[in-house]
Amino acid sequence: MIGIFKSMYITFATMLRTPVTIEYPAKHRDVPQRDRAFPILLWDKEVDEPFCTGCHACERACPVECMTVTMKDNPLHADEKSTRRKIVDEFWIDYGRCMRCNICVEVCNFEAIAMNNTWAGHELSKFDRNDLVLDLQQLLSQHKQDKIDAWVAE
């Protein structure tokens, strides 16, 4: 019977402690700076164009093949505003396939892609899985609006 009383005691003792849970959608715990949600593209504010040159490095390295990139000549380079000769034309990332392994960030030579580290990157419930395929503008919008706190991996 002693063990049963011990069980009763410990359940009573924990009843008096403060709860550890929070009301999630109403309150969010802070996500750490290194949090990896989903990859997004970064926006070069000085030149007003994406960092990405469309070099396909991430596309080749991606283990689950969730990315599609195309490249074009940079019009701003012709005007000599930008040093990038080529620039990304179209970019799709299928968040439904992405397994958030961070490899695209590591292989990128231009630090043009980063993992979203905000709550907005996690709460992505959609009714249609096709809505999870994000195009270039959607991928850039997060950083354009200064919503992310870019933590570029070493």
Next chain:
Amino acid sequence: MVQEHELEPETVDIGVNMGPQHPSTHGVFRMVLTIDGERVVDVEPHIGYMHRGAEKLSESMDYRAAIGFQDRTDYLAQFMNEQAYCMAVEELLELEVPERSEYIRVILCELNRVTSHLMFLGAFGIDLGYFGTSFTYGFRERERIQDIFEEVTGDRLMYAYFRPGGLAWDVPDNFVQMVRDVLPHTRQGLKDLDLLMTQNEIVAVRTKGIGAMSAEESINWGLSGPLLRAAGVDWDLRKDKPYSIYDRFDYDIPLGSHGDLFDRFLVRLEEARQSLCIVEQALDQLPDGPIMPEKMPRRLRGPEAEVYTAVEGARGEYGVYLVSKGGDKPYRLKMRSPSFCNLSALRDMTVGSYVADAVAILGSIDIVLGCVDR
């Protein structure tokens, strides 16, 4: 005159299909029980519902990219799998892992062992019949450790943090302090679970003498990890085939004597405590320095060779067998998953017990279906 046997009602054994959608099969495991009343006459395990071809997929991509699949095999002890894989690649490529990386790997692996065992202790309580109490006790502390993992790696479950040669990036500056802050909480959680279950008479009648395996049987079935040690076999890869830097720490390896459910429970509880000891020692000794070797090749190209490395995972020996025919991809990658080998002994443990015991025995093996099916 009626014969006696004619008076006896005719009974039939019924087959009960437990799983793949059953709350206590720990994922998508299916066992077909043949039961006579409440007695289990036969059990037939069916696996493969979660087969994702991780081994084959790993063969089609380079050594770095395949790390992600290691997290997804045994998704409760991810760091150990990553370490086994990275050790295999390091041995193949003859990379020297820096001291600091080794220490961080050990700290994270041992914390990971604690989270895995906390998960087991909680889920085992549920299998025995707790209405979530043990589960939340375990998860409460598991979440705190996962917060550390998230701070370090950026993800709560699929870390992808170890790299062949070292780590993806260095730990944050307050890492040591964070871990030290969490250790008392974890000890408290283990103490709560201890108080809740160890001496409880009902737990005792449900676990003592149930599903017992002798040391000889355990070895014959190829069990490893806590199951083997609960049967009293002194075999822990950390001690017997020291890998990484495990030969630098002082700790005890708990051994059971009966090999039943209760011993498995106790062994895991004590192992979690010993892991915390290792973490404390490693934190004391954590050196500064680089995290990746200095001459790290940009593309990992292996020579023609075969390597097998194994770590003492939370469930047993997790091994990676790697065959390379040159190039940046493995020719063959085989994972020796402890869950799969331990699960093979299910029939021997279960037959003859009750339906309720079958559930508890399956829980005590602590299978992870991602690890069984890969």
Next chain:
Amino acid sequence: MLALTYDVGNIWLDSLLGVLALVALMTVSALMLIWLERKISARIQMRLGPMRVGPYGLLQTAADALKLIGKEDLRPKTANRWVFELAPFAVFVPTFAALVTIPFTRDWAIAFLDLGLFYVVAVTGLAFVGFLMAGWASDNKYALLGGMRAAAQLISYEVPMVVTLVAVAMVAGSLNLSEIVLFQNRIPLFVWQPLGFFIFIVAALAELERQPFDIPTAESEVVGGPFIEYSGIRWSMFFLASYTSLLIYSLLGSIVFLGGWEWPLGTEAGLWLQILLILVKTSLFIAFFMWVRFALVRLRIDQLMSYCWKVLIPLAFLQVFLNGLVLVYGWPDGFLLLTSGAGLALAMYIIYRAVDTEPRELRMVPARGGGSSAQAATVDATGSG
């Protein structure tokens, strides 16, 4: 409820009002009990519990009930239609009928029966038929297992329950619940009959199918047992019945063993004090039942049966025997307390002995590093740095 104390004059109207009052009581109390259980479980598990609907989530169960009413009433194609659909009523009606005779205060009850105790026990004992029907008709093997377990468990634990209540009735000299309460206006019965009290609590836990005896509905084994194929309003009727029987057994326990609405030591209690007393005593039982649910694991079916037939029933008869001795020879009540207390100790001792409680020692094999670990580390650290 006040209508119950006045004579309306028309017997049909009177009974209609009584039934309505009971239905209201059942519904409200079940809603509150579910909320309470969720809150208690949450606090034991250091969670918050329902917080969103209403203040502190008070309306959460009402919202759930609305959802359940709106759900489709599913029936498996191979189920036996009539048995399947009638099973919830077969569980629900006995609990409802048992509530009729339970007095809430000295003057408040739907019906004061002279055989009240007998009636309550007889009627609640019928509930297993519903579980068996549900388990059999669902055409599901889990449900079948659960239904069989329920039948075995409920019938078995009916026996010690009845025998302890007989022991109480012997001492009180009546089967009328009001008179049993009146008998305890000085000292409640649990003081004189701790063994009977203990057996009552255990048997009530088993009758309620709560941990450690939730074997018929075991979530991790038979996934809800007889309820597995039910959904929507039929499922919620099972739920309503189970929480109403929680209320009934708590009320019965507080009336029979804790002295119901009577203040101990013979003080006359007013109406409001009576209500408060029975509320507090019932709440004690309810809180205990809920607390136990989250502190203990489930027994196995064979252990459950042997515990009932080998431990509880002999001890219950021992209680009856002791009461008989006291009644026949006129020995003082103190003798009853002593012997019954000794019986309780015996019960605890049996549990202690039957279970292998010997603490197991793990063999610790030390794994020690080859050299001094700290030294090796510093050497390596300087070497790499």
